[in-house]
Amino acid sequence: MMKPIIEWVSGNAFKDDFGRGIKDGSYSPYIQTNDDWYCPVIYWTYGRINFQFEKLLARKGFKSEKERLEMLEKINSIPGVQIDKNRIDGRPAIQMETLMNKNALKKFIEFLEWFKNKVKAIDTESEE
Numbered sequence: 001m002m003k004p005i006i007e008w009v010s011g012n013a014f015k016d017d018f019g020r021g022i023k024d025g026s027y028s029p030y031i032q033t034n035d036d037w038y039c040p041v042i043y044w045t046y047g048r049i050n051f052q053f054e055k056l057l058a059r060k061g062f063k064s065e066k067e068r069l070e071m072l073e074k075i076n077s078i079p080g081v082q083i084d085k086n087r088i089d090g091r092p093a094i095q096m097e098t099l100m101n102k103n104a105l106k107k108f109i110e111f112l113e114w115f116k117n118k119v120k121a122i123d124t125e126s127e128e
Contacts, residue, residue, distance in 0.1 A: 002027070002043060005099075008109050013116055031116060033123040035060070040071075040115045043096065050091040051075055057089060061122040074114050078107040 009029040010016065017039075019026030024046055030039035036059055042050045053071070056062035062071065068088040076082055080098040099105045 002096075004105065005043075005109070005112075009112065012113070013120070014112075029112075031119045033119060035123070038062075038115070038119045040112065042091075047096045048093045049096055049099075050093045051083070052091060053088045054091050061118055071115070074111045078111065079104045 006016075006027070006029075014029040014031055017028040017030060019028070019042075024044055026045070027043040028039050029041070030037050038059055039052050039055060041052060044050070051071075053062075053068055056068070056071075062068055065088065069085060072083060072085060072088055078094075078098070079101055081094050081104070083092045083094075099108050
């Protein structure tokens, strides 16, 4: 189930970070900009995906509640996902099996595409 996601992020400006936990492993795709790095999600070997609102709080483009609510709206457009708006300062999770539905996987990749484009726009603004 992770293969299409890893293939997509690898070909779309994301870099890979693999965790080295003693018990649980993780995979974190991220985008490096001139000023910072942006990681939207962490995939865990125990079958969960955490959305990284908490890590994005200090990053340009995600500091305001409005910006994080925009991200939440994209996430909640994924079939089978409904994260409450009071979670936009934390690391809410979904089960990886949610993405076994082809439409859910498609919407998840659309979320990653949106995230990539948003970060690229932030990076372009930083250069000006």
